[in-house]
Amino acid sequence: MMKPLIALLLLCGACNVALAQWEPQTVNTDASFRSVDMAGADVVWIGGTKGTFVRSADGGKTWQTGTVPDAQACDFRDVKAFDAQTAILMSAGPAEQGQARLYKTTDGGQTWTLLYQTQQQGVFFDGIAFWDKEHGIVFSDPIDGRWFILTTADGGKSWQPVPAASLPAMTPGEAAFAASGTSLVVQGKRNAWIASGGGTASRVFRSTDRGQTWSVATTPLPSGEATGLFGLHFFNDKNGVAVGGNYKQEKLAGPNVTITRDGGKSWSSLTPATPAGLKEAVALLPGDRLLVIGPSGTGISADQGQTWQQLDTTGHHSVACVKGTCYAVGAKGKVSKQVFK
Numbered sequence: 001m002m003k004p005l006i007a008l009l010l011l012c013g014a015c016n017v018a019l020a021q022w023e024p025q026t027v028n029t030d031a032s033f034r035s036v037d038m039a040g041a042d043v044v045w046i047g048g049t050k051g052t053f054v055r056s057a058d059g060g061k062t063w064q065t066g067t068v069p070d071a072q073a074c075d076f077r078d079v080k081a082f083d084a085q086t087a088i089l090m091s092a093g094p095a096e097q098g099q100a101r102l103y104k105t106t107d108g109g110q111t112w113t114l115l116y117q118t119q120q121q122g123v124f125f126d127g128i129a130f131w132d133k134e135h136g137i138v139f140s141d142p143i144d145g146r147w148f149i150l151t152t153a154d155g156g157k158s159w160q161p162v163p164a165a166s167l168p169a170m171t172p173g174e175a176a177f178a179a180s181g182t183s184l185v186v187q188g189k190r191n192a193w194i195a196s197g198g199g200t201a202s203r204v205f206r207s208t209d210r211g212q213t214w215s216v217a218t219t220p221l222p223s224g225e226a227t228g229l230f231g232l233h234f235f236n237d238k239n240g241v242a243v244g245g246n247y248k249q250e251k252l253a254g255p256n257v258t259i260t261r262d263g264g265k266s267w268s269s270l271t272p273a274t275p276a277g278l279k280e281a282v283a284l285l286p287g288d289r290l291l292v293i294g295p296s297g298t299g300i301s302a303d304q305g306q307t308w309q310q311l312d313t314t315g316h317h318s319v320a321c322v323k324g325t326c327y328a329v330g331a332k333g334k335v336s337k338q339v340f341k
Contacts (some may be wrong), residue, residue, distance in 0.1 A: 022298070022314055022328060022336035027054045027063045033329035034180040034317045035090075037081040041325040045087040046335060047076025055109050057084040059325070060337050068103050068112045075099070078128045078181025080136070084108060088115065088128065088156055090138060090181065095123035102128070102138065104156055115156045123148055126176035127184030129192070137192055137211045139184055141175040147194065151211050167205075168216045173225065174199025177247060180318030182231035182281040185240075193264050195242050197228010204229065204242060206264040219258045219267040230294075231281040238263050241270075241305065243292050245278030250295040250315075252277055257292065257305050270305030275313055283321040285340045293319045293328055 031048035038044045046054040051071035055064045068074065074091035081087050085108045093099025100123045102115040122143040130136035134155050140148035146169060149162040175198045176183045183195040194205040202223040205216045219242060221229060226248040234240035238261055245256045253276035258267045273279055277296035285291050290301040297313035316328035316336065324340040 020338060020340075021312055022316075022338050025060055025063065025327075025335040025337055027065050027333055027335050029054070029065050030333045032331040033334065034075075034077045035079045036318050036320045036327050036329045036335075037079045037087075038320045038322045038325075038327065039081040039083045039087075041322045043081060043084045044320065044327050045079045045081040046327075046329055047079040047089045048329075048333075049075045052076070053079070053087075053089060053109055054335065055084075055087075057108070060327070063335075064109060066109050071101065071103065071112075073097075073099065074101060078125075078184075080128055080130050082130075082133055088130075088136075090125050090128040092125050095119050095140075096121055100125050100140070102156060102159075116150070116159050120148075127181040127194075129184050129186040131186050131189055131210065135210060137184070137186065139176070139194060142170050145170050147205070147214075149211055162211055166213045168214055170196070171199035171201065174203070174223075177228060177230050180231070180280055182318055183229065185232045185234055187234045188237055191234070191237055191263070193232055193234060193240065195229035195232050195244070197223050197230070197244060198225060199223055199228070202228045202242075202244060204232070204260075204264050204267065208263075215265075217260075217265055217267060220269045221255050221258050231279065231292075233282045233284060234264075235284055235288075240264060241282050241290060242267070243273070243279035243282045243294075245294065247278055250278045251275075256294075257282075259305060271307060273299040273301070273305070274308045274310045275299060280317050281319045283319050283326065285321065285326075286324045289340075291319065291321065291326065291340070293317075298328070 031052035033048040035047040042059040076089040077092035078090040091101040124141045128138040146167040150159040202221040227246040229244040257270040275297040279292045279294040295315040298311035316330040319328040
């Protein structure tokens, strides 16, 4: 549970955070990674290009690297880890080229089942998330001016489209940046949020009924052709943080963090995170500290984004944390681990 801002400022505003460097992991592949998820501190699943998946069930002591059969053309930009044996991979890319797919394993990656595939023109999956083992959601860039959203109530065996009429209209150019599956998050039993960019404003869409109906709010972060929101994280049903920037100018200084305290109905600016530039994902560390990552490096805040400390300038695209154990992933087989006390 997030502490009130004033209390946090009094308790942690001046405290020094012990900053350690990311520890490179050896996973024996040159695939590029943009998705990572954890199912407990010792279980991590990673998805990447060339149909690649990576898994560890012992806290990174050993790694299993494999390729999903008949999926070598897929770029798995999001992954949902249920446990050491069960995970779902989401393939991003044009549906017309056979790249809009969902795969599931229940035996630790030994075999994979194709759960869903569509060749509907315009579908380009951006993120997948689950409230529990049965209820999940996946979304795509807009078709005819509205998100394309599917939900499942049976663990991914079947998927039902959310009616377009239930979705707010989008502005010209507005979409999701399919960076790391980080622009979709769920919380509790029914809440969901989607972050957008590329349009006239950076916005956050929110649902309180498992994706069946949606409303939308504008954030103070800039938006444009290559600019907008990339990552979201909600700590409870009220308090959340969104991060973003410009993916064509990854080190461009400017606003890159925004916060909500009313469930996403309104957003306010925070001090830009350091190192400056695009931030693609955000996570919560012990002590209510914020961790943000991106191509320009990693930053940590002990006071809910009022001040920041630079961890390093190592580029990553996505991060997952459980109780201070974090894994971050990036290009050319980059997998890093750190335990934050």
